[in-house]
């Protein structure tokens with residue numbers, strides 16, 4: 046049985062977050078974002094289907110929570126190797142995981158939110174983070190590279206409906222890419238849309254880990270600050286996602302922990318070395334995983350990162 050639960054990992058939005066990877070590997074997504082940190086989408090998917098039995102996910106969550114003893118977890122969050130709403134059991138999983146008394150979050154690319162059943166599932170979560178990188182068709186195709194049958198207009202309408210219905214914490218995440226969605230016109234349009242849906246917090250940022258496409262560039266700091274001001278002036282509660290070193294939770298099996306974490310969250314060399322040192326591992330273990338073809342070393346803005354090979 047695949048390891049479905051990983052972490053806790055530090056999340057910029059959800060504090061200490063126990064991650065649920067509810068999509069069976071290899072990655073399945075409706076998008077193939079140019080900045081995706083887990084690599085290109087080889088298997089586009091938009092049909093909802095079952096990947097795991099909800100009871101199996103609950104069993105794995107219980108096991109990890111017990112192994113962490115009294116360490117605190119702020120959220121159980123669906124952060125998948127792909128898009129979590131493709132999982133047809135998502136709503137049932139949220140329901141049964143609520144029994145642990147921990148808040149539930151879902152991080153979605155929003156691509157299936159035009160569907161009633163997807164919105165109904167998401168409404169069961171305490172917090173939902175929606176990806177909104179652009180509201181312009183051409184830019185959407187450039188950044189998110191969607192599966193051909195999905196339509197941006199439908200998604201934006203679905204987001205508006207959801208924002209009116211959802212009683213929990215609505216977050217949005219907009220990643221800016223140099224020369225693609227960081228011009229004034231784009232920023233204004235995104236801001237106007239966010240103003241309509243009134244998120245609790247609108248996060249803005251840029252890729253902080255190695256992107257799928259090597260040519261992806263980070264915008265100048267002034268552009269991010271400009272977007273912040275434009276959004277703020279529209280009355281949006283906006284926050285910039287800052288890059289920072291992160292600490293990961295250890296559940297007792299170093300190799301399994303590393304593989305499950307970097308399946309969805311590549312670690313920098315510093316983070317990896319600290320994780321190994323804190324939990325009794327050595328660099329030999331890392332070398333062994335690279336030699337076995339389980340993980341790969343990639344460079345991004347002068348730093349080394351480790352990513353899972355699928």
Ligand code: SF4
Pocket residue numbers: 074075076077078080081082083086125126127128154
């Ligand atoms: S960033 Fe998210 S939505 Fe985009 S391709 Fe990767 S997993 Fe899919």
